[in-house]
Amino acid sequence: MESNRRAPVWAATLIGLVSGAVAVGVSLLAAGLVKASAFPVVAVGNAAVDLTPAALKDFAIRTFGENDKTVLLAGIFLVLAAIAAAIGLLAVRDLRYGLAGLAAFGLVGIAAVLTRPGAGAVDVVPTVAGVAAAMLALRHLVRRALVPVSGSPGADLPDGSRDHSTDADADADADADAEERDRRGAPVPPVMRAGDGLFSLDRRGLLIGTAGGIVLAGVTGVIGRTLSGRAQVAAARVDLRLPRPSTPATPLPAGVDLRIRGLSPFVTPNHDFYRVDTALVVPQVDPRSWTLKISGMVDRPVELTFADLMKRPLQEADITLCCVSNEVGGPYIGNARWLGTSLAAVLRDAGVRKGADMLLSTSADGWTSGTPVDVVLDGRDALLAFGMNGEALPVDHGFPVRQVVPGLYGYVSATKWVTEIKVTRFDEDEAYWTSRGWSPKGPIKTESRIDLPRDGARLAPGRTVIAGVAWAQHKGVDAVEVRVDRGQWRQARLAEAPTADTWRQWVIDDWDATPGDHTIEVRATDATGYTQTADRVGVIPDGATGWHSVSVQVA
Numbered sequence: 052m053e054s055n056r057r058a059p060v061w062a063a064t065l066i067g068l069v070s071g072a073v074a075v076g077v078s079l080l081a082a083g084l085v086k087a088s089a090f091p092v093v094a095v096g097n098a099a100v101d102l103t104p105a106a107l108k109d110f111a112i113r114t115f116g117e118n119d120k121t122v123l124l125a126g127i128f129l130v131l132a133a134i135a136a137a138i139g140l141l142a143v144r145d146l147r148y149g150l151a152g153l154a155a156f157g158l159v160g161i162a163a164v165l166t167r168p169g170a171g172a173v174d175v176v177p178t179v180a181g182v183a184a185a186m187l188a189l190r191h192l193v194r195r196a197l198v199p200v201s202g203s204p205g206a207d208l209p210d211g212s213r214d215h216s217t218d219a220d221a222d223a224d225a226d227a228d229a230e231e232r233d234r235r236g237a238p239v240p241p242v243m244r245a246g247d248g249l250f251s252l253d254r255r256g257l258l259i260g261t262a263g264g265i266v267l268a269g270v271t272g273v274i275g276r277t278l279s280g281r282a283q284v285a286a287a288r289v290d291l292r293l294p295r296p297s298t299p300a301t302p303l304p305a306g307v308d309l310r311i312r313g314l315s316p317f318v319t320p321n322h323d324f325y326r327v328d329t330a331l332v333v334p335q336v337d338p339r340s341w342t343l344k345i346s347g348m349v350d351r352p353v354e355l356t357f358a359d360l361m362k363r364p365l366q367e368a369d370i371t372l373c374c375v376s377n378e379v380g381g382p383y384i385g386n387a388r389w390l391g392t393s394l395a396a397v398l399r400d401a402g403v404r405k406g407a408d409m410l411l412s413t414s415a416d417g418w419t420s421g422t423p424v425d426v427v428l429d430g431r432d433a434l435l436a437f438g439m440n441g442e443a444l445p446v447d448h449g450f451p452v453r454q455v456v457p458g459l460y461g462y463v464s465a466t467k468w469v470t471e472i473k474v475t476r477f478d479e480d481e482a483y484w485t486s487r488g489w490s491p492k493g494p495i496k497t498e499s500r501i502d503l504p505r506d507g508a509r510l511a512p513g514r515t516v517i518a519g520v521a522w523a524q525h526k527g528v529d530a531v532e533v534r535v536d537r538g539q540w541r542q543a544r545l546a547e548a549p550t551a552d553t554w555r556q557w558v559i560d561d562w563d564a565t566p567g568d569h570t571i572e573v574r575a576t577d578a579t580g581y582t583q584t585a586d587r588v589g590v591i592p593d594g595a596t597g598w599h600s601v602s603v604q605v606a
């Protein structure tokens with residue numbers, strides 16, 4: 052008998068991983084059943100996002116772009132898997148260590164859940180249920196896998212529970228199993244040492260237990276996801292019929308879109324529209340239960356339902372949305388036709404009190420944004436929007452209702468899944484990104500981008516198209532200039548734009564590309580007469596500046 056062996060690492064790891072999977076499945080089921088807002092894995096992830104230093108977050112956004120959340124979730128699951136494996140290794144030494152590890156892990160989960168904005172006691176249920184299920188699974192798997200060798204001195208399960216009367220039955224069962232195996236003359240697998248006694252690894256028992264655990268995790272997980280409302284919200288979105296606006300968008304002039312291949316189209320299709328938010332898992336908000344609370348410094352606080360919103364005068368507007376994290380030449384900008392109702396009118400109905408200068412809007416998942424009141428009330432098309440490019444707002448883009456304010460970066464204006472607007476003051480309240488080093492106010496800076504040719508392109512000599520987009524929302528783009536190899540600036544031809552709130556395409560279609568390496572630069576001038584500065588500054592704290600340039604090789 053090899054009496055010094057422990058349970059093989061693979062078996063211990065498997066036990067830990069299966070217990071972890073059961074925890075995830077059961078907590079998903081519990082979250083679906085009690086309608087808890089926070090599934091623990093996501094809560095831990097969100098807490099991690101919020102605790103991450105801004106610089107690291109910016110690095111993640113720069114490095115992984117819109118995949119940053121996928122990378123983060125994958126990272127969280129890897130860490131969880133490692134912890135689960137460690138718990139498995141502990142548990143085969145002594146079940147009590149494993150259970151203690153799970154309990155500690157549960158406490159971290161509870162802390163993460165309770166520190167989420169708006170968390171209540173019910174949000175703890177998934178974590179508690181998940182950890183409890185994992186404890187049962189762990190105990191069951193250890194007992195299935197590690198069978199005491201009868202007659203060995205102090206033979207017992209590795210939880211040292213020989214003296215615990217509650218475990219006596221299970222121990223007796225396990226002993227009986229082992230005896231039965233002995234009677235059948237089944238070969239006793241290698242024996243390992245755990246606690247005081249000798250144990251043999253029951254592979255078959257372990258594999259059956261594993262299969263059972265995986266099925267349990269899968270079934271509970273799937274039911275939980277179904278209950279969590281994803282399907283209902285998707286159905287509600289599909290059912291939503293967009294009414295005709297009483298104020299349609301300014302008609303698009305002929306020639307808003309130069310229709311050049313490789314140039315950003317004037318209207319960004321919804322599926323191509325950039326997405327930036329802090330939501331690891333997109334909030335599922337049912338329009339039938341959605342309300343928007345207008346509170347704070349108002350004469351008549353109100354709570355609007357989705358039906359209330361639809362009964363208001365509706366308007367459509369083409370507005371180019373842009374992220375403050377968009378580097379010079381970056382992709383976080385898109386133009387869409389938004390359908391909604393006037394945010395200013397809703398505020399006027401509530402009666403904004405004197406002295407209020409900020410709208411602190413909150414989303415269903417607790418993210419906040421601070422928008423200047425005067426900007427929203429100055430007559431521009433600030434919207435509570437529920438339609439985007441002729442369809443209901445996609446869930447990723449804020450279904451059922453989001454804010455859109457022309458001329459302001461998204462982080463200070465474009466709250467998705469918006470549920471509350473508190474009328475307040477900048478010196479009394481602070482929004483999510485402002486407390487993380489970004490400017491409290493975020494007017495969009497005049498910028499331009501070269502879409503064609505692409506940076507690093509290899510081109511044939513001869514006549515070549517240079518084209519791109521320029522934007523100065525709510526001011527309007529008046530001119531775009533291009534220069535090659537620091538030569539003379541040349542005026543680009545501008546496409547039309549319906550209003551000052553959208554970007555404008557531009558083109559130079561007769562550049563004579565000569566063999567060699569070339570650098571192409573662009574700069575825009577807005578309707579106030581301001582020409583983009585050449586000074587390159589980064590995105591923090593209030594948006595990047597500088598000229599976009601691309602390098603090409605002509606041969």
Ligand SMILES: Nc1nc2c(c(=O)[nH]1)N[C@H]1C(S)=C(S)[C@@H](COP(=O)(O)O)O[C@H]1N2
Nearest residue numbers: 325326327328329374414418461462465467
């Ligand atoms: N609820 C919520 N709304 C949000 C954000 C967020 O993190 N959470 N990010 C904002 C930022 S920074 C931008 S740039 C825009 C992006 O909108 P989009 O994802 O629809 O393009 O949404 C804004 N609205």
Ligand SMILES: [Mo]
Nearest residue numbers: 374375461462
């Ligand atoms: Mo943003």
